[in-house]
């Protein structure tokens with residue numbers, strides 16, 4: 001065969017081959033596009049079984065989260081319009097997939113009334129060994145279900161009921177006031193101040209002194225804060241294997257794991273000390289929360305192991321620290337912008353505690369009389385509930401919650417933020433009005449069949465630290481009211497409304513809120 005005819009023959013074959021390949025490539029590309037389309041729809045659209053409810057768009061939600069939208073705008077622009085279409089529930093995307101968000105007080109109460117039927121979703125599933133799982137993912141009262149949860153709750157509840165460190169709260173408020181005086185009360189970053197106050201209250205509440213108020217550089221405060229921040233790092237939430245298998249590639253992350261090991265070691269030594277002193281004949285009033293938990297932990301068949309005690313202590317810190325600190329922060333803000341309410345609350349504090357020119361630590365009986373101050377705290381928790389929503393519950397059977405159809409396999413969450421801001425539930429919901437919580441006020445007129453005020457939620461899984469936190473807030477507020485008058489500094493970024501963020505993590509914060517305090521004595 002000549003070279004020319006050979007070339008033609010080969011060239012022809014190549015063309016034929018290319019034509020065939022082109023055909024296959026087209027099919028391959030078409031298939032890839034189809035798969036991508038299906039995947040995209042699967043991720044960005046709610047599953048078919050949830051389409052009977054209105055939903056927040058996938059991109060709308062993540063755009064809002066990534067732009068760190070304030071809670072006010074999120075509720076007003078994204079959620080409330082959906083509630084006009086369907087008053088009790090809507091669907092939303094999230095890190096754990098699509099979930100139903102309940103905003104109807106009766107449906108929420110029904111969801112919470114059956115903890116065995118609607119257990120908490122295991123947030124640390126598939127995250128073994130991650131920072132979050134190591135810190136709070138153990139068998140503790142907040143994240144376990146069924147018999148483990150019920151056994152632990154029976155040990156922890158009596159300890160919380162017996163331990164109410166009112167005197168400790170008063171003493172720490174005095175220390176807090178001394179700290180404020182170092183800055184002459186001007187431009188005080190209240191979130192930072194209350195964060196130190198509440199960590200000291202919890203630490204001393206279980207028998208360990210962080211000394212966060214007096215020593216902001218305290219090693220343990222620093223360790224705890226860095227662990228907490230690291231837990232919510234979105235990168236490691238999305239790629240948990242980088243927190244475990246590939247940890248050595250991330251030296252800063254590995255350091256956080258070391259901090260956590262040291263922190264857990266410190267808490268373990270507190271438990272060991274308490275165990276060693278178990279037989280000391282201490283007065284009931286001198287017994288801290290951990291000692292009381294050990295007290296009610298004597299029965300060998302139900303007792304909590306050291307591992308369980310440890311994970312519970314971690315949960316108390318995480319659940320009780322920022323929530324109470326931000327509740328106090330939001331309250332100081334509302335009283336700064338509502339001077340008449342601040343004056344009324346101060347009058348009550350003075351009427352009950354007197355107007356002597358020195359710090360007075362309230363007693364339990366005095367606190368019971370603080371009706372208006374209590375209403376201020378409750379209204380703050382309505383308008384600015386620090387915990388935006390509940391942990392998701394898993395629904396394993398089709399059911400109805402106050403008439404809302406919940407298909408099996410759904411995750412359901414109580415959306416506290418939007419229930420509190422829903423005009424179908426509360427009159428003029430964005431107005432700060434403590435009178436709602438006075439005897440005969442709007443709160444009393446809410447139907448007992450529902451849970452219209454739910455900052456701590458309710459049912460048998462109601463917040464364990466509710467009274468601890470409410471009393472801590474009442475002590476701090478009544479003492480601050482006697483000591484100071486306060487206002488927002490001129491040019492505060494919060495002048496036209498509080499800017500609270502944190503929807504992605506489910507805990508609201510206003511970390512840059514500065515306040516000017518003026519001494520009264």
Ligand code: HEM
Nearest residue numbers: 142316319320323324387390391455456461463464465469
């Ligand atoms: C203003 C302060 C607080 C707020 C707004 C708050 C809010 C909540 C909410 C909404 C829940 C229910 C979560 C759910 O069912 O999905 C809860 C549960 C819980 N809270 Fe709090 N909390 C506060 C303070 C505290 C404190 C001070 C502690 C401990 C010292 C604490 C410990 C717990 C625990 C252990 C649970 C889980 C209870 C269970 O599942 O049985 N909280 N909290």
